[in-house]
Amino acid sequence: MPLPLPNLDDRNYADLLEEAISLIPKEYPDWTDHNPTDPGIILIEMLAWLTEMVIYRTNQIPDENQKMFLKLLNGPEWQLEGDLQAALQQTIVDLRQRYRAVSSEDFEQLVLQDWLETPTAKAFGPFGVITRAKCVSQRNLALTEPTAREEPVPGHISLLVVPQTLVDNYSLLSFDGRNDYLEIPHSDQLNFANDQDFTIEVWIRVNKVQARTQETHNSILEKGRGYGGFPYGIRYENRSGKLQVTRSDGTKFATINSTKVINDDNFHHVAFVKDSSTLYLYLDGELEGFTEDPNSDNTINNSSLYLGRRGNQSHDFQGIITQLRIWEGVRLEADIKQEMNEYLQGTEKGLVGYWNLDEGSGTIAKDKTPNQNHGTIQGASWYQPNITASLLRGLWSFLDERRLLTVRHHVVTPDYLPLRVWARLYLVAGSNAQQVQDQANQEAQAFFHPVNSQSYWDGQGWPFGRSIYVSELYQLLDRIPGVDYVEDIMIHTHDLTTTILTQPSSRPQTQITVKDTTGFAVGDTIQLDPSNSDQEYYTISSIEEGPNQLTLSSALNEAYGVGTMVVRCLSSQVNTSISNREFSVYQVTELAAGDTVRIIPTNRNPENREIESVNYSSKRITLKEPLSQTPARGTKVVQLATWREERSKPKEIGLFIQKELIRVKLRDYELVDFNVEMNLVIMEYIGNQWQLSSS
Incomplete structure (x- = not known):
């Protein structure tokens, strides 16, 4: 008698056909003809019909064969536990989870989500979180030569990652275990009686050997x-290497000790929660233990909150403390785990104290909540952790196990483009110039921010x-309350020396009065009103610092009003000449292929040329078109325009040609730097004329 065949799927032809047709309105609503004659x-x-045949053949597979196939899919250690059908379904679900990095989206999602669950990422603590990722295919962005980074490289991918800790140029507060501490003054918001629930969260990294081992x-x-009662305390047990949370009413103590050691040179997140009469300890988002709270008398006091030592007198701690958060009320395990790696605003409900401990300098630790309970640092020192290289190696290894064998991957951080914006704002009568300037700065920082762009x-x-x-910047600044209109926006990606005219100038003057002459020198090439013209360049022949006057070697070709921008052009000098198209200079950092430069010899007229290529290692420049003569050593090379600037077609205005700046280009591996430098000229209408604001 033959063995009965298992029925893995009892659907027949009619069932499959009915199911497929029922899905048509959902998947493709425009398909309305369901008659048998429809193609x-x-x-x-x-x-x-074909699916029914596959189901029939699948039903012939014996259980043992299915078990061996499941072991092949799940690994040699896999053992069947429970029902075979349930195991088949779970394996299919597991296979659908993202693990292999095949597409660009796979690489991005793996580092944004799955990476966080790895032991390596958890060891980095808040420094292991990736906030943004972009995969660039067929490129090797680990190369340093700009031109090489642009070349296609088949079989390579580059993953650009933005670590969370780079967002705010993160710093840490380090305690040496020898009289270092942070004191936060007493406040009722930080005090909790027996009938009050609370949650204390903090990130720590413990030195394995403490300075005070006695x-x-x-x-x-x-x-x-x-001494006496206290509402909460977190301690490191230096003999066992474990963590302890505690509170006391002065006679009774409630304590919870962790089951895991924390002196492994990794960052650990600690959460101490009081929920009614029960205390909980969470370590790295997982419950470590709980106990009943026996305290019945008063646990509140008027003492300061001390970090790094006990009561400003003993039990000094050696290690790192960062991201301290104090909440009134109970935080659930899911909330703790979800937000322990995130930055807070300081205005979250129930948050009564929030110290990032990332100021980087000074002796004040700022409370970012409205309570403003700022702390004073005594002895503890700031330092910036240099973990980016280790983080990138960890991410590379994580992806190395998941990439296809034929793919070579590179994990890099983006290039951050420094951005400087100049603009002239004309205010509505009665507007507050300082408020307008502050809001303009805030909006611009958010608009260009590489991570937290708020409403943008x-x-x-x-x-x-x-x-x-540039049109977007006009729109951004023009809608700020108090701004009547905006003129002459200029954008640049280099660190330029600038000033503005404080007196109107007209042709054929050779002297201009500026706000400040600092950074300018005799012989410098300057540009006036660079926002809408790329033709007006002058050389400084003398400087009078008292009246802030610059004398030019040639007369002005047109009139300029108060507030006109004056820019010192970037320049270098020829070091060695090879030909009338190729020569080396002393400084090429700011130059690139596509830039326009002016070659200014001492004994003949200047010549403008476009750069064909730049060799950064040898500081050699090759021009697209040759010069009339080979430049001598010391010949001045001035950058007139960068390849990043795209201007409209020339417009003839009188005898002059003006070109309006349209945009500044970024490469696909670039982001705008975190801090945009805004240089705003504020104009107010005073005495029937526009004048520079005095604020």
Whole structure:
């Protein structure tokens, strides 16, 4: 008698056909003809018949063969537990999870999501979080030569990542275990009685060997003087290497000790929660233990909150403390785990104290909540962790296990383009100049921010490689309350010396009065009103610092009003000449192929040429068109325009040709730098004329 065959799928032809046709209105609503004569229905009928044949053949596979196939898919250690059908379904679900990096989206999502669950990422703590990622195919962006980075490289991909800790130029507060501490003054918001729930969260990294080993524990934080009752405390047990959270009413103590050691040179997130009469300890988002709170008397006090030692007197802690958050009320495990790696605004509901401890300098630790309970640092020092290289190696190894064998991958950070914006704002009568300037700065910082762009770019940050359009900046600044209109926006990506005219100038003057002559020197080439003209260049022949006057070697060709921008052009000198098209200069950092330069010999007229290529290692420039003569050593080379600037077609205005700046181009691996430099000229209408604002 033959063995009964298992029925893995009991659907027949009619069932499959009915199911497929029922999905048509959902998947393709425009398909309304479901008659048997419709070509699409005929195709579905054929596929239903083929599927029924596959189901029949699948039902012939014995259980043992299926088990061996499941072991092949799940690994040699896999063992069947429970029902075979359930195991088949779970394996299919697991296979649908993203693991292999095949597409660009795979690479991006793996580092944004799956990476966080790895032991390597958890060891980095908040420094292992990736906020943005972009995969660039067929490119090797790990190369340093700009031209090589632009070349297609088959079989390579480059993953651009923005670590969370780069967002704010992160710094850490380090305690040496020898009289270092942070004192936060007493506040009722930081005090919790027996009938009040709370949550304390903090990131720490413990030195395995503490400076003070004679004491059984080292205090990470505690609101107390070292005697009497206190609402909360977090300690490092230096003999066991474990963590302890505690509170006391002065006679009874409630403590929870971690089951895991924390002196492994990794960052750990600690959460101490009081929920009614039960206390909880969470370590790295996971519950470590809980206990009943026996305290019945008063746990509040008027002591400061101390970090790094106990009660300003003993039990000094050696290690790193960062991201301290104090909440009134209970934080659930899911909330703790979800937000422990995120930055907060300081205005979240229930948050009564928030110290990032990332100021980087000074002796004040700022509370970012409206309570403003700022702390004072005593002895503890700031330093910036240099972990980017280690993080990139960790990400590379993580992806190396998931890439296809034929793919070579590179994990790099973006190039951050420094951006400087100049603009002249004309204010509505009665407007506050300082408020307008402050808001303009805030809006510009958000608009260009590579990560937290607030209301711009869906809050996801400036898009990779997106060009900067001047028209958008006009719109951005023009809608700020108090601004009547905006003129002469200029954008540049270099660190330029600039000033403005404080007196109107007209042709044929040879002297101009500026706001400041600092950074300008005799012989410099300057440009006036660069926002709408690329033709007006002058050389400084003398400088009078008292009246802030620059004397030019030639007369002005047109009139310029108060507030006109004056820019010192970037320049270098010829070091060695090879030909009338090729020579080396002393400085090529700011030059690139496509830039326009002016070659200024000492004994003949200047010549303008476009750069064909730049060799950064040898500082050699090759021009597209040859000069009339080979330049001598010391010949001045002035940058007139950069390849990043795209201007409209020339417009003839009188005898002059003007070109309006349209946009500044970014490469696909570039983002705008975190801090945009805004240089705003504020004009107010005073005494029936526009004048420079005095504020």
